[in-house]
Amino acid sequence: MGNKNYIPQNTDDVDAVERLKYLPFASIIDDIPILLEWLQDGHWEVAEGITAYLIPHVNEISEELLFILDTEDGMWKYFVICGLIARSKEKLAPNLIEALRRIAEHPSKIDVEDAVDDVAKEVIANKFLCG
Numbered sequence: 284m285g286n287k288n289y290i291p292q293n294t295d296d297v298d299a300v301e302r303l304k305y306l307p308f309a310s311i312i313d314d315i316p317i318l319l320e321w322l323q324d325g326h327w328e329v330a331e332g333i334t335a336y337l338i339p340h341v342n343e344i345s346e347e348l349l350f351i352l353d354t355e356d357g358m359w360k361y362f363v364i365c366g367l368i369a370r371s372k373e374k375l376a377p378n379l380i381e382a383l384r385r386i387a388e389h390p391s392k393i394d395v396e397d398a399v400d401d402v403a404k405e406v407i408a409n410k411f412l413c414g
Contacts, residue, residue, distance in 0.1 A: 287314065288302055289302040289303035289306055289311065289314075290314060290317055290318065291321055291329040291333075294321075294324075294327040294328055294329060295327075295328045295329070296328075296329055297328050297329060297332060299329070300329050300332030300333055300336075301332070303318075303332065303333065303336055304332070304335075304336060308339075308340055308343070315337075315344050315347050316347055316350075318333050318337070319333075319337075319344075319347055319348075319351060319363070321333050322334060322359065322362050322363055322366065322367065323356065323358065323359045323362065324358065324362065325361075325362035325365070325366050330362065330366065331366075334366045334367050334370070337367055338367060338370050338371060338372065339372060341367060341368055341371040341373070341375065341376075341379070342371070342373060342375065342376040342379070345376045345378055345379050346378075348363060348367070348368065348379060348382075349378060349379070349382055351363050352364075352379075352382045352383070352386065353382075355391065355393050356393075357391075357393040357394055357396060357397030357399050358397055360386070360394070360397070360399045361397050361398060361399050361402060364383070364399065364402045364403060364406060365402050368383070368406060368412075369402070369405065369406050369409070369412070371412060374411065374412060374413070374414070375406075375412050375413055380407070380412075380413050383403045383406050383407050383413070384403075384407055386399055386400055386403040387400055387403040387404040387407050390403075
């Protein structure tokens with residue numbers, strides 16, 4: 284199990300996020316679902332640091348991202364799409380593009396209320412990410 288002092292204990296635990304920055308991605312892969320929980324609100328102090336760490340790995344964590352995109356938590360989806368997926372440095376994996384297209388074309392009531400469909404449309408329109 285090891286020392287997981289890179290997992291925040293609260294929304295202001297930027298020291299944990301600072302430790303995360305120096306770890307190889309392979310060493311934290313099992314903790315991706317826990318780390319993604321800290322992106323439920325993009326205003327939390329820990330959110331940006333975790334997002335920055337995960338941006339290069341968007342396609343590698345597509346299954347975990349698909350889980351979030353299938354929830355009814357509109358704000359979590361919003362922050363994951365805007366903060367993480369939209370900032371990918373690579374073309375998105377086909378399964379992510381398909382999930383974003385589904386949200387954009389057939390949004391739930393919550394997706395509309397939280398503007399998730401709008402941010403999904405913006406990402407879909409990005410030729411670099413989805414072209």
